[in-house]
Amino acid sequence: MSVTDFTALTSTLTSWSDSPARLASARSDRSGWVAEGTPAIIVEATSVSEVQATVAFAAKHRIAIVTRGGATALTGAASAGERAIVLDLSRLDRILEIRVDDQVAVVEPGVITADLDRAARESGLFFAPDPGSVAISTVGGNIGTNAGGLRGAKYGVTRDAVLELDVVLADGSLVTVGHSTAKGVSGYDLASLFVGSEGTLGVVVRAVVRLLPVPAGLATVSASFPSIEAAAEAATAIGRAGLRPTMLEIIDGPTLKAIDEAFGSSLRGHGEALLIAQTDGLGAALEATAVANAIAPLATNVEIATDPATGSDLVEARRRALPAIERLGRVLIEDIAVPRSRLAEIIRTVQGISGDFGVPIFVFAHAGDGNVHPIILLEGVEAGEPIPANARAAADAIFAAALELGGTLTGEHGIGALKRDWIGRELGEKVHDLQKGIKLLLDPHGILNPGKAL
Ligand SMILES: Cc1cc2nc3c(=O)[nH]c(=O)nc-3n(C[C@H](O)[C@H](O)[C@H](O)COP(=O)(O)OP(=O)(O)OC[C@H]3O[C@@H](n4cnc5c(N)ncnc54)[C@H](O)[C@@H]3O)c2cc1C
Secondary structure, three states: OOHHHHHHHHOOOOOEEOOHHHHHHOOEOOOOOEOOOOOOEEEEOOOHHHHHHHHHHHHHHOOOEEEEOOOOOOOOOOOOOOOOEEEEOOOOOOEEEEEOOOOEEEEOOOOEHHHHHHHHHOOOEEOOOOOOOOOOOEHHHHHHHOOOOOOHHHHOOHHHHEEEEEEEOOOOOEEEEEOOOOOOOOOOOHHHHHOOOOOOOOEEEEEEEEOEEOOOOEEEEEEEEOOHHHHHHHHHHHHHOOOOOOEEEEEEHHHHHHHHHHHOOOOHHHOOEEEEEEEEOOOHHHHHHHHHHHHOOOOOEEEEEOOHHHHHHHHHHHHOHHHHHHOOOEEEEOEEEOOHHHHHHHHHHHHHHHHHHOOOEEEEEEHHHOEEEEEEEEOOOOOOOOOOHHHHHHHHHHHHHHHHOOOEOEOOOOOOOOOHHHHHHHHOHHHHHHHHHHHHHHOOOOOEOOOOOO
């Protein structure tokens, strides 16, 4: 289809693009997975009515529509293929309201996550979801993937922060789902259904999200270990001691080395693995001491910091883990989650898989959630080249191991295009069919981000 076929749509829009370079880059997101073919047009929506008009046009002409926020998805979920309309929502980026007494914010989907958090803090509140990509991802994208993050150990994932959504459905109509009140259980929980649906059920155009009071205190524990497994055991010991840090991250030696090389730090010198735990609230320092005591028998070194600068330096180092590994070459980013009690076991298994298939695998984890990121380095493989068989086999072995241990294929990144071959295996035939039925009900012509999530 040529661009002129879109005149009926483009004549109603403020901004759109068919620049070949931009269309080519929309074939991919941060996963590096490239969709087949080239999308037709990028709609840069500036209003809800433009979103509605775009979806209605796509429905009428049976054209695929791929919604994008920051395009930081790590699964191909935001990648657009042949003839698709790319619906870019990054210009819908207003924080419409912060209701301090209600502790909620009303936002457009293109608001950058860190900007919402910053604005909330001016009123003594904060936005809890904080994926490593906070500075470049959008709230709409976080809702699309049900993003987790570093504070998830205590504050949960994006779904826990979503109260009410305005959603443009597959026919272009607009509905409001959920409740803007702190509680509300009338009807099925459709707001939760849209969270994590990867743009396959509707387009979120407004969200009412929960904010929380900024905790009075913050303390950071950092500890070194002789192995990543020992760090994983320590994470489990923290839970066993009845403690719930805000953040509980572990990073293996090769990842620490990559961070040091990329950013000039000296984390690797302290040990084979690093654990970072943060506690918050009035009892933050007390709880940090309890965390340190719980892990001391397993650690080679434990330090507690109550100054915010040390804490934010360590958190920043953790946020740099993925970009640091990506500097070494193309990567396959995995995202399994297992019951917290199986954390050391899955990490041991991943290390075995690395050896068995002859592929370097870096490991860091949101240990408080049992959410492990094995990052497979594809040495010498350029963007767009097929993933080598041994790397694919290693990824398959990681998925199988996660399911075997009672876990899941994805703790927070989603299924996207990359893990679709496995979703049926996790869900089972009946539940998989049930989910396909929901998709069919909400998107009868299959125009919303086809080929993703299910
Ligand atoms: C360096 C780095 C670190 C990361 N760290 C984390 C992490 O710690 N935790 C984590 O969970 N993820 C992480 N991610 C993955 C990614 O940032 C998140 O999935 C994020 O939520 C995506 O937001 P986005 O705005 O970029 O969405 P996009 O990539 O643009 O879209 C993601 C999905 O949501 C859909 N979508 C986007 N906007 C809407 C909307 N308004 N309505 C309906 N559907 C929509 C898209 O169609 C797509 O399926 C990381 C990524 C990078 C690059």
